[in-house]
Amino acid sequence: MRHLMSPLDFSVEELDQLLDLANDIEAHPEKYAHACDGKKLATLFYEPSTRTRLSFEAAMMNLGGNIFGFSSAASSSAAKGESVSDTIRMISCYADICAMRHPKEGAPMVASAVSSIPVINAGDGGHQHPTQTLTDLLTIRSLKGRLDHLVIGLCGDLKFGRTVHSLVRALARYEHITFIFISPEELKIPGYIKEDVLEAQNIPYKEVERIEDVMSDLDILYMTRVQRERFFNEEDYIRLKDFYILNNKKMKLAKEDMIVMHPLPRVNEISVEVDKDPRAAYFRQVQYGVYVRMALILTLLEVNVC
Numbered sequence: 001m002r003h004l005m006s007p008l009d010f011s012v013e014e015l016d017q018l019l020d021l022a023n024d025i026e027a028h029p030e031k032y033a034h035a036c037d038g039k040k041l042a043t044l045f046y047e048p049s050t051r052t053r054l055s056f057e058a059a060m061m062n063l064g065g066n067i068f069g070f071s072s073a074a075s076s077s078a079a080k081g082e083s084v085s086d087t088i089r090m091i092s093c094y095a096d097i098c099a100m101r102h103p104k105e106g107a108p109m110v111a112s113a114v115s116s117i118p119v120i121n122a123g124d125g126g127h128q129h130p131t132q133t134l135t136d137l138l139t140i141r142s143l144k145g146r147l148d149h150l151v152i153g154l155c156g157d158l159k160f161g162r163t164v165h166s167l168v169r170a171l172a173r174y175e176h177i178t179f180i181f182i183s184p185e186e187l188k189i190p191g192y193i194k195e196d197v198l199e200a201q202n203i204p205y206k207e208v209e210r211i212e213d214v215m216s217d218l219d220i221l222y223m224t225r226v227q228r229e230r231f232f233n234e235e236d237y238i239r240l241k242d243f244y245i246l247n248n249k250k251m252k253l254a255k256e257d258m259i260v261m262h263p264l265p266r267v268n269e270i271s272v273e274v275d276k277d278p279r280a281a282y283f284r285q286v287q288y289g290v291y292v293r294m295a296l297i298l299t300l301l302e303v304n305v306c
């Protein structure tokens, strides 16, 4: 039995197969409409989420399966003091697979150690968010036609943004990727990612503060929200929250075929005027998220559709 804790749990070849499956689902959704008939997905969300939870639920419903779960710690037995390990042992008796989001780094890993059903990490604190990364990889491969030879700018809260941490690890495995980290001093990418992932493999990167200085170099611009809930004080958040606002003026500096991605939710970092720009890919990214979660559920449940 397999779980998904980190995007690196799949080899590059396995990832290719998963993304191929997601593209096939996109092309022939009817083929998969009953692939999970009679199966149940539990969504255990100890931290708020709209997109990820609903995306998992839509994915399972598109496969003909059923869903149940909770959407906040307050509405689960965690409020009575139940441990994650006990909860997952109990859920294992009800469901065939589960997706867990938790504010504590490593909680889904603890669950997977005692679970008898596949556990998917749907985001653990500021650590990782592997299914967002699968979504991002599918979006990039589908819209740019490749996962190598890319210059990717990651902009915003690179310190607390778990989607960034997971995506950098995942893209670091492909040839000729250059990372440009765009952030204020206080929200720089953590040192352990630079040292353990990038410098250890001689992967080129640079860190800048002004988006305008690098815009014309980018194949992909990955915008992120300042992660208010992970700040220690509100004043710092208020000072930094509108540091970057992508607008049409800045988009003029970018390549014709650059794409703008964002894991969403967006706050102010992308002005709504950019939504009409054909290079804005963030809503298409949401749709890819459903296809890739369908592919992931099929893969972890070992369901083959011919």
Ligand code: NCD
Pocket: 051, 052, 123, 129, 132, 162, 163, 224, 225, 263, 264, 265
């Ligand atoms: C992201 C997350 O939860 O980390 N959202 C998501 O899953 N699409 C990004 C964010 O909350 O800013």
